[in-house]
Amino acid sequence: MSAPACLVTGSSGLVGSEVCAYLSARGAVVHGIDNNQRAIFFGPPGDTAWNRERLQQTLPHYCHHGVDIRNRSQLTELVRTIQPALIVHAAAQPSHDRAASIPFDDFETNALGTLNLLEAARAYSPESPFAFMSTNKVYGDMPNSIAMRELATRWDYADEAFEEGISETLSVDQSTHSLFGASKLAADVLVQEYGRYFGMPTCCLRAGCITGPNHSGVELHGFLSYLVKCNVEEREYRVFGYKGKQVRDNIHARDVAAFIHAFWQQPRVGEVYNIGGGKANSCSVLEAFEIVQAITGRAQKWVYDEAPRRGDHICYFTDLRKAKSHYREWSISTSLRDTVREIVSTWNERRCVR
Numbered sequence: 001m002s003a004p005a006c007l008v009t010g011s012s013g014l015v016g017s018e019v020c021a022y023l024s025a026r027g028a029v030v031h032g033i034d035n036n037q038r039a040i041f042f043g044p045p046g047d048t049a050w051n052r053e054r055l056q057q058t059l060p061h062y063c064h065h066g067v068d069i070r071n072r073s074q075l076t077e078l079v080r081t082i083q084p085a086l087i088v089h090a091a092a093q094p095s096h097d098r099a100a101s102i103p104f105d106d107f108e109t110n111a112l113g114t115l116n117l118l119e120a121a122r123a124y125s126p127e128s129p130f131a132f133m134s135t136n137k138v139y140g141d142m143p144n145s146i147a148m149r150e151l152a153t154r155w156d157y158a159d160e161a162f163e164e165g166i167s168e169t170l171s172v173d174q175s176t177h178s179l180f181g182a183s184k185l186a187a188d189v190l191v192q193e194y195g196r197y198f199g200m201p202t203c204c205l206r207a208g209c210i211t212g213p214n215h216s217g218v219e220l221h222g223f224l225s226y227l228v229k230c231n232v233e234e235r236e237y238r239v240f241g242y243k244g245k246q247v248r249d250n251i252h253a254r255d256v257a258a259f260i261h262a263f264w265q266q267p268r269v270g271e272v273y274n275i276g277g278g279k280a281n282s283c284s285v286l287e288a289f290e291i292v293q294a295i296t297g298r299a300q301k302w303v304y305d306e307a308p309r310r311g312d313h314i315c316y317f318t319d320l321r322k323a324k325s326h327y328r329e330w331s332i333s334t335s336l337r338d339t340v341r342e343i344v345s346t347w348n349e350r351r352c353v354r
């Protein structure tokens, strides 16, 4: 039997590249789509060409396509030719801050690009599982309406209904999303609809902070990757509001890839999962400084800006109970500290190469 072909968009990015490696290690032929748009969104520090080259050099049978997902005819032709057994959609304009200055690029990439891919899938591989990387920004700033308590180094939920974190039942409506959150929500609802209306095996993975050593972290996207980069390069990190006590849960991109693989093996129709590191892998910005400093031995330089980012979450960690109950063999494999260790070591290596 020939190896199954999988299609991964955003293959040179953090999540896409990790998914490519994960699937390749399990015998799949992987087709990646990425036109290095991240370098256009964020300038040279966002360039992902190094990661594309890494995949081409290290993965057997990896096939790269520099197609823009906004180009409907090229994308459709590719899906028609490959007829993938699995589609993983991780290409995006991923920054909520950046979206405000490029609203058309943001919407056309995030919403229209997703529709292009869904339609191509409906035409040529409707039975194949389709996993979409959504975001916790679909909930807008609704998490900020939960009662909070201030602890020494972080905010926490004061309402015990959220003891386990944010579940999929939180409203996506009537809150501030940022234009990025709005374009991703449009895509998220489309992906659900291709499941509910057309019966396709689709799922949306609503993630908070995904991280890992293969991120081209920049100030506007890639929290831990950028924070570690600042520490390693002895640059100043800018904290935006909430006293630096704002909390994010962090999940290694490999654990996201493992979840997608589990979904491929046992697909469901039109599902939505919150996916993240959970409370155990959460930290505030101040706590992240502590963790990185303990690993590198270098003091973190930082400055404080009173104004929080618009729509930014004060405290967000993921309730993983639905994801874990549907996929019992899946769990978080990498602790926050181990993930930071990996990121530190890769930024050090990248510095030596330069």
Ligand SMILES: NC(=O)c1ccc[n+]([C@@H]2O[C@H](COP(=O)([O-])OP(=O)(O)OC[C@H]3O[C@@H](n4cnc5c(N)ncnc54)[C@H](O)[C@@H]3O)[C@@H](O)[C@H]2O)c1
Pocket (backbone or CB within 6 Å): 009, 010, 011, 012, 013, 014, 015, 016, 033, 034, 035, 036, 037, 038, 039, 048, 067, 068, 069, 070, 089, 090, 091, 092, 093, 094, 109, 113, 133, 134, 135, 136, 206, 207, 208, 209, 210, 211, 215, 216, 222, 223
């Ligand atoms: N990293 C996170 O913390 C995080 C959190 C929540 C959700 N997500 C979602 O996960 C997905 C992947 O995020 P990531 O961190 O890997 O981002 P990334 O920027 O590292 O990767 C995205 C890749 O998509 C490519 N791309 C962008 N526009 C394209 C286009 N028009 N055509 C072809 N390729 C294009 C970029 O060049 C980039 O390599 C995104 O949908 C993002 O919204 C990420």
